[in-house]
Amino acid sequence: MTASGFIQRLAPGMHWARRLGQLAFIVVGIAIVNFFLLRLAPGDAAEVLAGEAGAATPEFMAALRQQFGLDQPLYVQFGKYLGNVLRLNLGYSFRQGMPVSQLIGDRLPATAILMGASITFALVAGTALGFLAARRAGRPTDTIISVIALLFYATPVFWIGVVLIVVFSVWLDWLPVGGMTTIEAGYHGTAYALDVARHLVLPAVTLGLFNLAIYTRLTRASMLQIYGQDFIRTAVAKGVAPGRIAVRHVLRNALLPIVTMLGMQVGSILGGAILVETVFSWPGLGRLAFEALFQRDLNLLLGILMASSILVVVVNIAVDFAYGLLDPRVEIG
């Protein structure tokens, strides 16, 4: 850490070089993990790649075996596999009749919308609740908020989804049960966007409640910690209004650990997205993973594993960047 910090001071460009190196390392590492997972599966890799159960012709199977060099030593096989991965060739899904990378690209936007909405909801509501709890520390408001956060923190996302469907779709009939659009309505433009938004509410809230709990606890804790620091006493002494201190001085500094947490959480939010998309039939990566699972399309599943890991690295790079904007003292690293 200290060594890399030193290098960054020499040349800011080094930082991006290091990040790219990290990305390459992750891709190669996950290729290794995937390669061995594929070998663990019953049957040889060609059968797994072809989606099992004779989805492909014998000629194609022979071609696959040749392409991946299954008759050659292990390191040659791995070399070929890695070569394919690095050329973004994640294979072909016979079940879906499309290249894996294209399938993933098609489904990525839906997941991005879901994750973006859920993270925004969790951030805004979580910081607000944490802020309120910290301002009323030790009083009933604080206790109620803390207990709610504790409960959400322990509730499985899929169960939240099921309960929200029962309450808001079945009993109250306010919001749709699932899907992303009302297909038969054929909306365009603004009506279409509103329709998607209506479908988005329940999945985004479901996925966001767990993180809302984390952000609430974290905001409350960091705010209370910052309240004990000297610069706050200075602000109080020079007569800054309490509300202004809470927002401008305390909350702003309390946001930093939340941004860090966000970066650490991307992987687990993606995991939650699989469950939420399954519950609400949201047509994203998670739903694709579930379909792959159901059809035993293991190569597609491993392709999604690879793509989401890359996504985690990319988001973390973005988080580093945001961190630098929030706190100019922080050097990216």
Add this chain to the structure above:
Amino acid sequence: MGMISSLRAAEGGATHRRSRSRVSTSALTGGVILVLILAGAAAAPFLYPGDPLDMVASPFIWPGTDPAYPLGTDMLGRDIAAGILHGARVSLLIGLVATLVSLVIGGTFGAVAGFYGGRTDWALMRATELVQTIPPFLFALAIVAILQPSVPAIVIAIGLTAWPSLARLVRAEVLRLRNGDFVQASISVGASHRRIILFEILPNALAPVIVSASILIAGAILTESSLAFLGLGDPNVASWGGMVGAGREVLRTDWYIATLPGLAIIAAVLGLNLLGDGLNDLLDVRR
């Protein structure tokens, strides 16, 4: 569960004094919930001796309508109460054993990396970062899908994906203790590295590891139930997540089938989290 340690770090200082009184309450509440669940799990074979997956009554008996089936029956006429109690055994077993697997892998990685430092440390930590980058639930899902769903496969999948935070925790503890006088004394006496790590350093790093372990068991139970919900549970045992998943089909009319088992998951996870929180302050862990 890297977020837990960060939460702890932030919650440590300022709130420490004030939270003392709350501490015993949370440890106590968590302990009581867990004892109740353990009692239910222990009583399951006596209260419901048969296979909880067997059909015992007519389907769709609502909770509270038939005293013989206090929580009702599902769409296949299976007793929900029996399923929940037997499910507790499975969930706790998987949570416990999977966490043991994580402890062995994470403990070994962390201890060796922290003790030897240098290139060993670098290589082990890069491997840890790699596993940490792969979304854990998706990773576990792929492993179970490939190994075929069974209790051992689920244990392996959760154990293999949950260890990185422990490796970091143990490494940090070892780094802190490594230069302590008692360790230096052992080195000068000529004790083997294995002996020093196992009998000198690790016992002193136990407190934070125990706290982490209780949170990890909670996470493992959540992961197990999520896998079962998606249909990746062991088909031969009752599982809370599996019951929720199966009940989804009749959600519109008989919503109790999908929702009741979820309450058991919440209770178990909440109990373990509260216990972890309470232990954290009782054992006075500084992170």
